[in-house]
Each structure stands twice: as C-alpha cells, then as structure tokens.
Amino acid sequence: MTDVLRTPERRVEGREKVTGTARYAADAAREGMLHAAFAGSPYPHARVLAVDTAAARAVPGVRAVLTGADVRPARFGRRLLDWPVLAWDRVRFIGDRVAAVAADTPEAAERAAALVDVTYEELPAVFDMDAALAPGAPLIHPDAADYRMLGVTRPPVPHPNAQGHQVHEHGDPAAGFAAAARVFEHELALPPVHHAYLEPRAALVWIDGATVHVVTTNKAPFSLRAQLAAVAGVAEDAIVVHTPHVGGDFGGKGLSLDEWPLYFLARVTGRPVRSVLRYADELQISNTRHGARIRLRTGVDRDGRITAHEARVRFDGGAYAAGKPIPFLMPGEAMATLAGYRVPAARVEATCAYTNHLPAGHDRAPGQPQNSFAAESHLDLIARELGVDPLELRERNAIRAGDVDVHGDEWHASEMPRVLAELRRASGWGRPLPPGHGRGVALGARHVGRGKTSLELTLDERGDVVVRSGVTDQGGGALTMIGRVVARELAIAPERVRVEQVDTARSPVDPGVGGSRVTMVHGNAALDGARKLAAARDAGAAPPIRVVGSADQTAHMFGSYAYAVEVELDRETGAFRVVDATLVADVGTVINPVAVRGQLEGGFAFGLGQALMEELAIVGGRVVTASFGEYKIPSIADVPPLRLVLLTDAPGPGPFGAKSVGELANPAVVGAVANAVADAGARVLTLPISAEKVLAALRGGAA
Amino acid sequence: MPVLIARRLDEALDELAAHPDTTVLAGGTDLMVELNFGRARPARVLAVDRIDELRQSAGGSRVRLGAAVTYARLLRDGAGSRALEEAARTVGSPQIRGAGTVGGNLGTCSPAGDTLPVLAALDAVVVLRSARGERRVPFAEFMTGPKRSVRRSDELIVAAEWDDAGPAQTFVKVGTxxxxxxxxxxxxxxxxxxxxxxxxxxxxxxxxxLRAPDAERFVRVLCDEAGWDRPLRLSEAERTELGRLVSAAARPIDDVRGTSAYRRHVLGVIAGRALARLGAA
Known part of the structure; x- marks a missing residue:
C-alpha cells in the first residue's frame, strides 16, 4: 500500500465546505430564538452616569434590555477577568458595551440598541503606550486589585496601566557591550492589525433546565466552558459548548465577546438568543494583533558577531487584557527579540500597556511578528553599516547546537545553519539584480506546540475506525490530520477513518486549537490511540474495540525557517511590488503535503499583508479602517509565487517526526520585505511599508 | 421598504415622478454598502438594471453608453473609449464588475468613481431623462460636489455620450x-x-x-509644436512642467488612504508617464 503520508490530503470537511452545506455558528437556530444587539460607547474613556432603556424597551418585539447594573460584577477574560460583560461604571474604548438587547428580529434589536440613552462623563483618554506607562497617566483600571485571574495569581506590574511586564537577563550584558567593536541602536514601530478571518464571531446560547448550551465560533471550547463557568457562577459540567465549523481563527477566536451577554439575555428571557457580529464591529472591538514600539541595542565584534543585546519592548494592549491566555498577560513571544540567533548576553524588558484603544489579543505567533520586524530590520541596518552581506551576517550569528538564544536557553540542536545554506542556494542569493530591484532576507524560529489531550477511537467489525475528539477545526485541517495519522499507523486507507468533532459533554477535556499545538498533541494522541487499537486487535479482542488515545507533549523544540524576497521599486512614486520569494522551512515529517504548503503559503500572504498594507488606523480611539473597503488585505495580485523548500529530515516531537507549521512562517515576512525595500534604497522603520513612506525615505526624510 | 423592479423606462420615470424620495438601484455595489453599514435607509427603491433601453450602446464617431451597462459587459463588448475600458478594469473584483454600472458610478458621483475622470476628460454628456423630457448635461456641469450632482429627484441617468477621441487616451490609478x-x-x-x-x-x-486646464493647454502647445499627427517626444523639463501643472490643479485632502502632498506628487508623476506613453504612440 502506498504511504498515506505521501498522498495529498482529502479534507474530511472539504465536500461540505465547497458545496455550501457546512454549518457555522451563525447558521445555528432554535425554536423561539431571539436576536441580540448591543449598544457601545462612543467615547474612548468615560464614566457611565446613567443608562435609560425606556425607549429601547418600547420598541415592538423587544424582550429584554440589560445594562451593566444587571450583570455587575460579571467580567470576562481568558486569564484575567478584566472586561465587564456590560460596563456599569466606566467605558474604556469606543465600542465598549453598555447595554444588550434581545428581540424577535435582528432589526428590532438593532433599533432598540440605538435607542439606549446613556449619560457619559468623558475622562481623559490615553492612546500611546509610553504615555500610558508614564507617571501620573490617567488610570484605566482603578479597580484592578479586585479582578479575578483564572488558575494563577497575577504577577506584579510596575505601573497600574501595565497589563504585563517581564525582565530577562542572562550572561553579562555590560561586559558584552564593553567588548563590542560597535554598538547599534534602532527603534521600530508597528500598528495593530486584525486577523481578517472570513467568518465573524457568532454565538447562540440557550438554557435547558440546569444546562447552559453554547454554540460558538470559539476555537477552544473547553476553555470557553471554564471561562463561562467562572463568569456565570455555574459548574463546568452544567455547560455544553458546541463548536461547528469555524471559518478562520488565526488566534483571534480564542476570545469570546458575545457569549457573556447572550448568557444573561438567555437567562432573563428563558429563550435561545443568537448574535452575529458585524464585520465593522470585528474591526472596531475585537482583539487585534498588538501594536508595538521596540527599541533594540546590540553590540557586535569586528566580524559582526553579537556580543550583547538589550531590548525595550512596548505593546499596546488596549483597554482589556482579557484576550490574552498567558499568565504574564503579554503576547507569548514578547521577550523573543532576536529569535533564532546566538545571543551570549542579553537584557530584555517588555511591557504591555493598557490604553483606550480596542483590546489586543492573540494573533498567529503572538509577539513574534513585532519582534521579528524590529530584529530583522535592526540586523540588516547593522550589516549595512559594517559592509557585511546581510545573509552572511545572519550566517555568522545563526544559532547552532550548544549556543544560547535570546532567552538564555541552550539549543541542543539547530537546523538554522542548514536553513540559511539552503536559502542561499535556492534563492540565487548574490545573483545580480535589475536596476530598481532589492533583495532582503529574514529568518525566524518558532517553538513546536505543547499540551495534552485525549480522544476516543473505535474500531468496528469492518476494520473501519471512528475517532471522536473535542478539538475544533478552524480551517487548519485538524480532523484530516488525525485521520491520516490513524490510517498510517493501522495501514488502512484514510477514507476508512471517520473523525468527528464532538461537544464538550462527549469529549475528554481538550486544550483547543492554538500555539502550533494540534499536530503535535492531537496527532500524538491519535497515534497513541491507533497503537492501542492495533494492540487490542492483535491480541484478539472482538470489535467494536474502544480505546482512549492520549498525549502529553512537553518536548521543547524549534522549527527554523528563512525568507529571501525580491522587490521592484518605483523610485518616482515609492510604490513597490514583491516579485519573487523563497521560503526554506524546517518542518520535520510531513503529514499533509497540501496542508503544509497551505499553512506556509498562507503565513507568507498573511505576513505580506502586514508588511504592505494592513493597519487598523485609530484616530482618537476610533478605528477609521473599520471595513474591508479601507482595511486592505492582499489580493492575489499582491502575492508573488513562493518558492518553497522543505527540510524534512530533522524529526520533531509530533507523530512520525512531524513539527509544527501553523505559525512557523508568518513572523519573518515583514522583516524580509522591509529589508528588500531597504536594499532598493528606502529603509522604512514602521509598518505598513506604504508607497508614501518609501517615497519619504527615498528623499531622505523620516519614515 | 418597497422595491420596484422596473422593466420599462416610462414605468421607471413615472415612479420617480410620483415618489421623489425614491433611491435608484443600478448594480447595487454602492447602495448595498450604504445599507449594510446602516448609513442609508431608503424610503423606496427603484431597480433600473433590467430596463432594456438603459442597456443599449452605440459605437461610431458619436459613442453612446447605456447607463445600466456593467463594467464586465463594457469590457467584453468594448466601450468606445480605451481609457474607459482601462478604468473599468480597475473597478473592484470580477463580482463587482459584473454588477456595477457606469450609470451607477455617475449616480453615486464619488470623487473616487473610477470612470468619472475618463468621462470628464472625454467631455462626455450625461443624458438625464424624466417624465417631463430629456436634459443633456456636460460632465463638467453634472458633478457639483462629493456625491452631489445636478440630477433632479425625478430624473434617471439613461446614458453617457461622447465623440470618439481615437486611441491616444489612457487612465492611470494609484492605490494601496x-x-x-x-x-x-x-x-x-x-x-x-x-x-x-x-x-x-x-x-x-x-x-x-477636476480638470487641469493649464496642463491641457500646455499639452496642446506641445502637440501644436510637434505636429498633431506625429509622435511627441517629451523632454525631461517638459515632463516636469506637466507634472507641476497637474499637481497644481489638484485640491486633495489628507485621509486614511494618503496625504494631500503625496496625492499631488503622484499625480504629477503619472501625468508625465501618461503623456510619454500617449505621445509616443
């Protein structure tokens, strides 16, 4: 039989999706269902003095209008519960919700929400992350001491407007800087961007006796269940979370927004209540990729080898930290300022600030695109100053086995030198370029996913297998991957394995999609289950044979990758095109050839968007690009063909030696593009790299 | 909100005469956005995209383009203006080009309407019809402000007309x-x-x-000097001067898409390139 791993995947949900029969949360409906709408603050920071709902209640078809007074003190969050379900005393960003309506029709609900009459007293707002962390800045969360934190104690912060803060130091930075031949310092900045998944958030909540049911777009149903239990004060096993198809996530769908007010509306009306977020609201109120300002200082010896590194990283966390699941309440890789390099001594300080912007949260390799843009631009500037070829500088500093990285961790193995050697070859590095063209390089490293899960496998009389898992498939191909791993191990065709995603009442606890986890964790659980089935079968057990496959993936390992991109620059207008790109990626064993390519190409296009055009432009707290008319993501005319080289012979901890690819190749795109544009003559230190900034840089101005 | 789907022109004109608060729906590519964002709540809607007369076009030395001709059809059948075809090609996505119409572009009358600079440069006439009769308004007099025109509430845009201007014409768009x-x-x-x-x-x-009359005069003089039938070779100084004149004619603002300074600059650049290309042909 041919190796399953070498045959292109057949998506288990593909037919449903392309024929339009796939059902999403927005399609869920119950008899007697009401529709919700919300009233949001027009001010970035204000006291709520009074909320008059009389006019809203008078709208025909309205069944309930709730305000902060009705839900107080319910706050939600993935880790820190700092976001009021409905504001009762204070609003902290434009769109912050003050009232929720349930009505017979969406139109009646919208009409009523618009009639909620709120009296505000404006408070001084703070939009800049450094201003927010300055002494005497307006306090955004005066009651922070009362906030609950799920599972852990909140680490101390140096300023009441800090969400999270960390300092790392290893080696002897002072000695390293003293020994350096040259020291360079640069500051770079990025605006917040949005994931731009196709499907907006949607949810349906109903209460059946003692059981709360939630249909959701949340990509981590068990996590949502735990949060809802905390917010609503009910037991976890009294909540059932149903996750149908999820239409894209990229990390954003880990945070639920509507489920909380829907729960309270369902409770007071006794009816199912549904809401579907408008995309304008996705862009105005949902959790973004953090904007950041990053200052890097690095000492190098005469050959350009790093001797010491210092970084000050600031993230704009927006009005709430609720979107961040990690206890230190910053993007996960907040401290990874020189990922993939040997850094003998470093001091890295990162702070995530509360501001009166919309809340920031998790987005595909959180923290890495920001730090990668800063670091890769910084190193390129250093290479140019030293007169060293930028790829050569990276080869000299790329982390090797036995080196320590920016976190002070020693790598026991590193594919980075091979990745760069392959990039040099595959991209034709050094080949002369036509006039007006520029070439840039950037590398990256991303840890593989960790976590534990269990899933249930049943082998029937015909030798077919049914797998039941609580994992969601947000488009990444989790269910298909699980099926292929089982099929490979049992040496049967993938079509003979049916993988079902089941609700939280019918599945063991599952960590959900995220952190490049699924192939590592769920893949290993599937492999474990398949081995148990085979063992039982070989021992003569009679079908149906039911086993539980489990995995607890704790190995800490990195995938390495690097890009070379080429741009063609129009010196008169500043406009440029990315005309060529090469990605070399160390991915271990490939389980789905098509899915791996899709994740890597998708990560590339995702990064191009942030490099070229994406920006949640915020003026006075209001997102002025709150539609896909103004918030531009790349069209196919903006994305060049990607030359993809996979290194598959360095095994990872996943099934059959797989590594993660979901977040691997996104972060370094921004730096590679910035460096290519710089090579063509224009160094731009902020994203996105607009034609206008390029033109200013060409003319020698600040960009 | 009542929606009348008109099949005949007289039926549509009667509806407009009877109900001045009617919003006209052509391809819907602007109106549906307004509805989706809650920025428009029309009292009544009149759909005109199925009226045969508005879908008729005629070529030749005098070109007439029906208001309900979609960008996609214009690109398939030819528009009687190369620049208009270039403009149509830059509109939206294939789906938008399959629905959007030139009449709709005129009706919305946005300063960013892609076909409008071409109609202006062609000195096109906008043909307006009401139950009371027909008005023919030169484009320069048609548009009075952002999303404002001289169209009266009982009038329907039925066509645009212009003299065939030959092959030396182009449309250039700068976007993000x-x-x-x-x-x-x-x-x-x-x-x-x-x-x-x-x-x-x-x-x-x-x-x-906006028209750029000083720049037009400048190019006319260049063509006079070179001879209208002969290729025009542009010196660097002439190109710079044309750019300066075009930039000076602009009255741009700063917005999320770009600053006024960049807009002025880039207009000068694309004007020089447009003339270099047309002059060489």
Whole structure:
C-alpha cells in the first residue's frame, strides 16, 4: 500500500465546505430564538452616569434590555477577568458595551440598541503606550486589585496601566557591550492589525433546565466552558459548548465577546438568543494583533558577531487584557527579540500597556511578528553599516547546537545553519539584480506546540475506525490530520477513518486549537490511540474495540525557517511590488503535503499583508479602517509565487517526526520585505511599508 | 421598504415622478454598502438594471453608453473609449464588475468613481431623462460636489455620450494594493488628434472630478509644436512642467488612504508617464 503520508490530503470537511452545506455558528437556530444587539460607547474613556432603556424597551418585539447594573460584577477574560460583560461604571474604548438587547428580529434589536440613552462623563483618554506607562497617566483600571485571574495569581506590574511586564537577563550584558567593536541602536514601530478571518464571531446560547448550551465560533471550547463557568457562577459540567465549523481563527477566536451577554439575555428571557457580529464591529472591538514600539541595542565584534543585546519592548494592549491566555498577560513571544540567533548576553524588558484603544489579543505567533520586524530590520541596518552581506551576517550569528538564544536557553540542536545554506542556494542569493530591484532576507524560529489531550477511537467489525475528539477545526485541517495519522499507523486507507468533532459533554477535556499545538498533541494522541487499537486487535479482542488515545507533549523544540524576497521599486512614486520569494522551512515529517504548503503559503500572504498594507488606523480611539473597503488585505495580485523548500529530515516531537507549521512562517515576512525595500534604497522603520513612506525615505526624510 | 423592479423606462420615470424620495438601484455595489453599514435607509427603491433601453450602446464617431451597462459587459463588448475600458478594469473584483454600472458610478458621483475622470476628460454628456423630457448635461456641469450632482429627484441617468477621441487616451490609478482598491489618486488623459483637443481630469483629488486646464493647454502647445499627427517626444523639463501643472490643479485632502502632498506628487508623476506613453504612440 502506498504511504498515506505521501498522498495529498482529502479534507474530511472539504465536500461540505465547497458545496455550501457546512454549518457555522451563525447558521445555528432554535425554536423561539431571539436576536441580540448591543449598544457601545462612543467615547474612548468615560464614566457611565446613567443608562435609560425606556425607549429601547418600547420598541415592538423587544424582550429584554440589560445594562451593566444587571450583570455587575460579571467580567470576562481568558486569564484575567478584566472586561465587564456590560460596563456599569466606566467605558474604556469606543465600542465598549453598555447595554444588550434581545428581540424577535435582528432589526428590532438593532433599533432598540440605538435607542439606549446613556449619560457619559468623558475622562481623559490615553492612546500611546509610553504615555500610558508614564507617571501620573490617567488610570484605566482603578479597580484592578479586585479582578479575578483564572488558575494563577497575577504577577506584579510596575505601573497600574501595565497589563504585563517581564525582565530577562542572562550572561553579562555590560561586559558584552564593553567588548563590542560597535554598538547599534534602532527603534521600530508597528500598528495593530486584525486577523481578517472570513467568518465573524457568532454565538447562540440557550438554557435547558440546569444546562447552559453554547454554540460558538470559539476555537477552544473547553476553555470557553471554564471561562463561562467562572463568569456565570455555574459548574463546568452544567455547560455544553458546541463548536461547528469555524471559518478562520488565526488566534483571534480564542476570545469570546458575545457569549457573556447572550448568557444573561438567555437567562432573563428563558429563550435561545443568537448574535452575529458585524464585520465593522470585528474591526472596531475585537482583539487585534498588538501594536508595538521596540527599541533594540546590540553590540557586535569586528566580524559582526553579537556580543550583547538589550531590548525595550512596548505593546499596546488596549483597554482589556482579557484576550490574552498567558499568565504574564503579554503576547507569548514578547521577550523573543532576536529569535533564532546566538545571543551570549542579553537584557530584555517588555511591557504591555493598557490604553483606550480596542483590546489586543492573540494573533498567529503572538509577539513574534513585532519582534521579528524590529530584529530583522535592526540586523540588516547593522550589516549595512559594517559592509557585511546581510545573509552572511545572519550566517555568522545563526544559532547552532550548544549556543544560547535570546532567552538564555541552550539549543541542543539547530537546523538554522542548514536553513540559511539552503536559502542561499535556492534563492540565487548574490545573483545580480535589475536596476530598481532589492533583495532582503529574514529568518525566524518558532517553538513546536505543547499540551495534552485525549480522544476516543473505535474500531468496528469492518476494520473501519471512528475517532471522536473535542478539538475544533478552524480551517487548519485538524480532523484530516488525525485521520491520516490513524490510517498510517493501522495501514488502512484514510477514507476508512471517520473523525468527528464532538461537544464538550462527549469529549475528554481538550486544550483547543492554538500555539502550533494540534499536530503535535492531537496527532500524538491519535497515534497513541491507533497503537492501542492495533494492540487490542492483535491480541484478539472482538470489535467494536474502544480505546482512549492520549498525549502529553512537553518536548521543547524549534522549527527554523528563512525568507529571501525580491522587490521592484518605483523610485518616482515609492510604490513597490514583491516579485519573487523563497521560503526554506524546517518542518520535520510531513503529514499533509497540501496542508503544509497551505499553512506556509498562507503565513507568507498573511505576513505580506502586514508588511504592505494592513493597519487598523485609530484616530482618537476610533478605528477609521473599520471595513474591508479601507482595511486592505492582499489580493492575489499582491502575492508573488513562493518558492518553497522543505527540510524534512530533522524529526520533531509530533507523530512520525512531524513539527509544527501553523505559525512557523508568518513572523519573518515583514522583516524580509522591509529589508528588500531597504536594499532598493528606502529603509522604512514602521509598518505598513506604504508607497508614501518609501517615497519619504527615498528623499531622505523620516519614515 | 418597497422595491420596484422596473422593466420599462416610462414605468421607471413615472415612479420617480410620483415618489421623489425614491433611491435608484443600478448594480447595487454602492447602495448595498450604504445599507449594510446602516448609513442609508431608503424610503423606496427603484431597480433600473433590467430596463432594456438603459442597456443599449452605440459605437461610431458619436459613442453612446447605456447607463445600466456593467463594467464586465463594457469590457467584453468594448466601450468606445480605451481609457474607459482601462478604468473599468480597475473597478473592484470580477463580482463587482459584473454588477456595477457606469450609470451607477455617475449616480453615486464619488470623487473616487473610477470612470468619472475618463468621462470628464472625454467631455462626455450625461443624458438625464424624466417624465417631463430629456436634459443633456456636460460632465463638467453634472458633478457639483462629493456625491452631489445636478440630477433632479425625478430624473434617471439613461446614458453617457461622447465623440470618439481615437486611441491616444489612457487612465492611470494609484492605490494601496494591486486590485480591489479605491483610488488614492487617478488621472485620465485624452489626446484627440483628429479634433486637436486635450482632456486631462483628476480623480480622488478634490470634492469633484477636476480638470487641469493649464496642463491641457500646455499639452496642446506641445502637440501644436510637434505636429498633431506625429509622435511627441517629451523632454525631461517638459515632463516636469506637466507634472507641476497637474499637481497644481489638484485640491486633495489628507485621509486614511494618503496625504494631500503625496496625492499631488503622484499625480504629477503619472501625468508625465501618461503623456510619454500617449505621445509616443
């Protein structure tokens, strides 16, 4: 039989999706269902003095209008519960919700929400992350001491407007800087961007006796269940979370927004209540990729080898930290300022600030695109100053086995030198370029996913297998991957394995999609289950044979990758095109050839968007690009063909030696593009790299 | 909200005469956005995209383009203007080009309407019809401000007409991505060699589509000197001067798509390139 791993995947949900029969949360409906709408603050920071709902209640078809007074003190969050379900005393960003309506029709609900009459007293707002962390800045969360934190104690912060803060130091930075031949310092900045998944958030909540049911777009149903239990004060096993198809996530769908007010509306009306977020609201109120300002200082010896590194990283966390699941309440890789390099001594300080912007949260390799843009631009500037070829500088500093990285961790193995050697070859590095063209390089490293899960496998009389898992498939191909791993191990065709995603009442606890986890964790659980089935079968057990496959993936390992991109620059207008790109990626064993390519190409296009055009432009707290008319993501005319080289012979901890690819190749795109544009003559230190900034840089101005 | 789907022109005109609060729906590519964002709540809607007469076009020395001709059809059948076809190609996505119409572009009358600079540079006439009769308004008098025109509430835009200006015409658009983009700035240039006429019009650079009369005069003089039937070789100084004149004609603002300074600059650049290309042909 041919190796399953070498045959292109057949998506288990593909037919449903392309024929339009796939059902999403927005399609869920119950008899007697009401529709919700919300009233949001027009001010970035204000006291709520009074909320008059009389006019809203008078709208025909309205069944309930709730305000902060009705839900107080319910706050939600993935880790820190700092976001009021409905504001009762204070609003902290434009769109912050003050009232929720349930009505017979969406139109009646919208009409009523618009009639909620709120009296505000404006408070001084703070939009800049450094201003927010300055002494005497307006306090955004005066009651922070009362906030609950799920599972852990909140680490101390140096300023009441800090969400999270960390300092790392290893080696002897002072000695390293003293020994350096040259020291360079640069500051770079990025605006917040949005994931731009196709499907907006949607949810349906109903209460059946003692059981709360939630249909959701949340990509981590068990996590949502735990949060809802905390917010609503009910037991976890009294909540059932149903996750149908999820239409894209990229990390954003880990945070639920509507489920909380829907729960309270369902409770007071006794009816199912549904809401579907408008995309304008996705862009105005949902959790973004953090904007950041990053200052890097690095000492190098005469050959350009790093001797010491210092970084000050600031993230704009927006009005709430609720979107961040990690206890230190910053993007996960907040401290990874020189990922993939040997850094003998470093001091890295990162702070995530509360501001009166919309809340920031998790987005595909959180923290890495920001730090990668800063670091890769910084190193390129250093290479140019030293007169060293930028790829050569990276080869000299790329982390090797036995080196320590920016976190002070020693790598026991590193594919980075091979990745760069392959990039040099595959991209034709050094080949002369036509006039007006520029070439840039950037590398990256991303840890593989960790976590534990269990899933249930049943082998029937015909030798077919049914797998039941609580994992969601947000488009990444989790269910298909699980099926292929089982099929490979049992040496049967993938079509003979049916993988079902089941609700939280019918599945063991599952960590959900995220952190490049699924192939590592769920893949290993599937492999474990398949081995148990085979063992039982070989021992003569009679079908149906039911086993539980489990995995607890704790190995800490990195995938390495690097890009070379080429741009063609129009010196008169500043406009440029990315005309060529090469990605070399160390991915271990490939389980789905098509899915791996899709994740890597998708990560590339995702990064191009942030490099070229994406920006949640915020003026006075209001997102002025709150539609896909103004918030531009790349069209196919903006994305060049990607030359993809996979290194598959360095095994990872996943099934059959797989590594993660979901977040691997996104972060370094921004730096590679910035460096290519710089090579063509224009160094731009902020994203996105607009034609206008390029033109200013060409003319020698600040960009 | 009542929606009347008109099949005949007289039926549509009667409806407009009877109900001045009617909103006209052509391809819907603007109106549906307004509805989705809650910015428009029309009292009544009149759909005109199924009226045969509005879908008729005629070529020849006098071109007539029906208001309900979609961008996609215009690209398939030819528009009687190369620049108009270039402009249509930059509109939205294939789906938008399959629904959107030139009449709709005129009806919305946005300074960023892609076909409008071309109609301006062609000195096109907008044909308006009401139950009371027909008015023919030169484009320069048609548009009075952002999303404002002289169309009266009982009038329907039925067609645009212009004299065939020959092959020396082009449309250039600057945007923040390579497709599906609203213009940061756009420019149409028409050199009608037969009539010895030059039209230069600017989009997304002011409250209305702007003509650049000094730049037009400058190009006319260049063509006079070189001979209208002969290729025009542009010196660097002439190119710079044309750019200066075009930039000076713009009245742009700063917005999320670009600053006024960049708009002025880039208009000068694309004007020089447009003339270099047309002059060499």
């Amino acid at each position: 991505r390579n497709a599906m983009v609203i213009a940061v700035a756009s420019l149409a240039m028409v050199i009608d060699r037969a009539r010895r006429r030059v039209g230069i019009a600017l989009g997304s650079c002011g409250p209305t589509i």
